[in-house]
Amino acid sequence: MHTDLDAYFQHLRSERQVSPHTLDGYRRDLLKVADYCERQALRQWSGLKAHHLRQLIAELHRKGQSSRSLARLLSSVRGLYRYLNQEGLCQHDPATGLSAPKGERRLPRLLDTDRAMQLLDGGVEDDFIAHRDQAMLELFYSSGLRLSELVGLNLDQLDLAAGLVRVLGKGNKVRELPVGRKAREALQAWLPLRALAHPADGAVFIGQQGRRLGARAVQLRVRQAGVRELGQHLHPHMLRHSFASHLLESSQDLRSVQELLGHADIGTTQIYTHLDFQHLAKVYDQAHPRAKRKQDTDT
Incomplete structure (x- = not known):
């Protein structure tokens, strides 16, 4: 079974060209499944059936694995079995029709506008690290980059004159994003200092030894x-x-926000409509005369 897994991981690396982070996720998930199979004395992937997977999912759920993690594990299994079926090693998919236990959907934590301005508008010391860090923070907030996109960013992907940055996102998809005025100013202050550190390559963000900063x-x-x-x-x-x-709060344009974030599915972007509603509900509770709570003056 591990031989089949190694072949599948090589397929993901060379033919699917998935990112190292994605590959690590597949490996962690599928090694859990392989460990379960060994405990159940299953020697071939063809022996894994739906009832086995249900048992494994229930076991992991009892141990505190989140619904999201279990859903990802099932997705990893489906990907493996697509490969095994294509290679003629199996004729079924034990994950068909299975779903992870539903969990409470957690809204992402974020800064409100005032806190974001507080973070970015503080004084910047005139040194290498301060200017670099300010440029990173501004670019994260200005263009909505993922961590991997910022870490992998090279100089030839920046066009400060046009106010654009070109990033390589998930699935090796390239997208162009606007860079706001404050982020451009921060980058223009940083890049001359970067050049003095004798960069080892074209990385935009480097340490004082000239090497690309890691995640x-x-x-x-x-x-x-x-x-x-x-x-x-x-x-x-x-x-x-x-x-x-x-951005969504100001524009109400969900499709454009989806494009800027690089989400393949607009359902992923719709989480921000819930956040926006929370903001509106808070404003309503504070401002509407019929929503304000009655003061506890009577006893």
Whole structure:
């Protein structure tokens, strides 16, 4: 079974060209399934049936695995069996018709507009790290980049004169995004300092030794900015969520926000309509005379 998995992972790498992050997710999920099969004395993928998968899903759910993680595991199994069927190694898909237990849909955390401005409008010290970090924060919020997109960004993908950045997103899909005035100014302040560090390659964001910043380093710098400027936890995806929510709140154009975020399915983008409704409901509760709570003056 592990031989088949290795062949499938190679197929994902070379033919499907999935990202390393996506490949790691498939590997974690499918190794759980392979471990279960070994415990059940199943020696071939053809022996795994729907009732086995139901049992595994129930077992993982009892151990606290989230509904989202279980749904992803089932998706990983479906992908594996598509491959196995194409290769003539199986003639079924045990995940057909199965779904993960429903869980409460958690809305993403984000900054409101005032907090976003507080984060970005603080004073920037005139040094290498401060200008680099400011440029990263501005670009995250200005253009809604994913962490992987910012880390992988090269100079030839930036056109500051036109106010555009070209990013390589999920599924190797390229999209062009606007870069706002404040983000352009921050990048223009950063790039001359970058050049002085003798960059090892064309990476936009580098460390003081000239090497491309990794995802962990960017997460750390964003977290430190959140503590320093806001006194709260902050991560790159929170800035992406804030970008999407604030844009939708102003434009009400869900389809355009979908394109900017690079979502293949508009259903993924619709989470931000729930966030927008929460904002509207809060305004209503605070402002509408018939919604205000009666003061507890009577006893």
